[in-house]
Amino acid sequence: MAYAVVQRGASKGVWNINSCEGSSFSISAQVAVSMGFFEDQEIDYDQYTVLKRASELQSARTKALDLLAIRDHSRYGLSTKLLLRGFSKDIVDEVLASLIEKGLLSDRRFAESFVRMRQNRNPEGPSVLESRLMQNGVDRQIATEVLSEWFSDEDNVEKALSKAARKIIRSTDDKQKIIMKLRRKGFSKTQISEILNQTEA
DSSP: OOSEEEEEOSSTTEEEEEETTSOEEEEEHHHHHHTTOOTTOEEOHHHHHHHHHHHHHHHHHHHHHHHHHHSOOOHHHHHHHHHHTTOOHHHHHHHHHHHHHTTSOOHHHHHHHHHHHHHHHSOOOHHHHHHHHHHTTOOHHHHHHHHHHHHTSHHHHHHHHHHHHHHHHTTOOOHHHHHHHHHHTTOOHHHHHHHHHHHHO
16 A cells, blocks of 8 residues: 655645655655656655655755855854754755765865954954864864964954954053953964054054
8 A cells, every 4th residue: 555645746846745644745856756756656655755855855955055155154053053943963964964075065164264254353363263163163173274374374464463453442542451352362462562563653
């Protein structure tokens, strides 16, 4: 006895899989056909399970690509968002592995984008940025490499320090407080001394 039936859905290119128990889900007709299924086919429980997993993979991949279209994500960040949307861990792991293999998901690219964004909006030193990257699931080695590259450019460092210092100076003219706040942002004593000398000059 058939467990479910493959039927044409209301939307073009979409099939509904309706089980005898009343549960149902939709799947791209193209995906189902590529797996050897056809319209009005009666299927057993094992086939139903195979199609349901394919549908979940398709939905998770679509959501992942939608999120990546907005901005880069780390693997950890994207995984967390998909899990919160109700996708199972094995589905999420498979989708992310595929995206990484195709170069669509990259912790390094995320780290580079994250550092550029933070330094444009709220400049910080390497120690603070490394901590933030690791909180986003980026491996320490990748974080270190990306930050070393960014901070090896003297112009980057000078612009970041200058912007951070100007923001703080607008709120206080107490030199010790300025130094303390810049230190909390992860800048070194040498860097702070140099930028303050330029500011006072």
